[in-house]
Amino acid sequence: xxxxxxxxxxxxxxxxxxxxxxxxxxxxxxxxxxxxxxxxxxxxxxxxxxxxxxxxxxxxxxxxxxxxxxxxxxxxxxxxxxxxxxxxxxxxxxxxxxxxxxxxxxxxxxxxxxxxxxxxxxxxxxxxxxxxxxxxxxxxxxxxxxxxxxxxxxxxxxxxxxxxxxxxxxxxxxxxxxxxxxxxxxxxxxxxxxxxxxxxxxxxxxxxxxxxxxxxxxxxxxxxxxxxxxxxxxxxxxxxxxxxxxxxxxxxxxxxxxxxxxxxxxxxxxxxxxxxxxxxxxxxxxxxxxxxxxxxxxxxxxxx
Numbered sequence: 001x002x003x004x005x006x007x008x009x010x011x012x013x014x015x016x017x018x019x020x021x022x023x024x025x026x027x028x029x030x031x032x033x034x035x036x037x038x039x040x041x042x043x044x045x046x047x048x049x050x051x052x053x054x055x056x057x058x059x060x061x062x063x064x065x066x067x068x069x070x071x072x073x074x075x076x077x078x079x080x081x082x083x084x085x086x087x088x089x090x091x092x093x094x095x096x097x098x099x100x101x102x103x104x105x106x107x108x109x110x111x112x113x114x115x116x117x118x119x120x121x122x123x124x125x126x127x128x129x130x131x132x133x134x135x136x137x138x139x140x141x142x143x144x145x146x147x148x149x150x151x152x153x154x155x156x157x158x159x160x161x162x163x164x165x166x167x168x169x170x171x172x173x174x175x176x177x178x179x180x181x182x183x184x185x186x187x188x189x190x191x192x193x194x195x196x197x198x199x200x201x202x203x204x205x206x207x208x209x210x211x212x213x214x215x216x217x218x219x220x221x222x223x224x225x226x227x228x229x230x231x232x233x234x235x236x237x238x239x240x241x242x243x244x245x246x247x248x249x250x251x252x253x254x255x256x257x258x259x260x261x262x263x264x265x266x267x268x269x270x271x272x273x274x275x276x277x278x279x280x281x282x283x284x285x286x287x288x289x290x291x292x293x294x295x296x297x298x299x300x301x302x303x304x
Contacts, residue, residue, distance in 0.1 A: 015037075031220045033221070042196070111162065132160075156184055167192075168200075212227060239271055240282040
């Protein structure tokens with residue numbers, strides 16, 4: 001089993017302190033972001049443009065910060081980039097491959113670049129990862145003929161080479177069917193027992209199922225940092241549901257703190273945050289992590 005290559009649990013923390021980043025066009029992507037991430041799975045949520053990718057690229061040594069510090073154990077992440085890359089597995093949202101190389105050959109080559117110089121050890125890890133990502137049967141197939149989901153699975157495999165101590169994955173289940181998604185999430189959960197895994201995704205359900213701790217970014221600022229269960233608990237008893245008519249949403253937004261709206265069987269349904277009891281047309285509902293996420297992001301949550 002390839003995870004056996006990690007002989008002991010890594011007693012490390014990733015400590016991010018007052019990280020700032022402003023792009024040349026004036027957009028402030030990160031504003032004094034401070035996080036401490038322990039071993040295990042850590043969820044990162046936020047809408048497009050929240051600063052998630054900027055933060056992950058900075059941790060992955062692909063982008064400079066304007067100020068602040070990031071450390072992992074004794075490693076200064078912003079200054080000791082080569083040391084970070086030795087222990088890092090990274091899957092960006094867009095992952096490109098060499099189209100004329102087969103999956104097994106390229107994975108073996110990437111393992112060599114990761115410092116796995118012993119052939120037998122390298123072959124065992126490559127085989128295990130191809131099996132775990134359901135690519136063993138197409139291991140001799142050129143990557144250029146892979147579907148989007150297969151390329152994503154290959155990206156997942158390369159991110160786990162050499163038993164990284166820090167793994168960053170950005171929208172890793174994009175393009176995967178339900179079975180593939182379940183397989184990968186189970187693999188991530190297994191790996192996170194002995195590594196720090198940062199999972200950035202729009203799928204709130206994945207964060208709820210896998211991550212004991214999480215953070216929410218909005219407009220480059222950290223607006224929630226804590227236990228996943230606590231995010232929903234803070235709103236318990238204060239979220240209400242109502243079916244409305246089409247065209248009434250704007251009216252309800254003016255009167256109430258609407259945290260989300262969606263169509264359910266073609267009928268518009270709103271969720272509203274309110275401290276006090278609403279009229280009988282509203283039904284109080286159990287709070288989901290998705291409710292808590294939307295409450296923070298749309299700036300309806302009372303602590304914002």
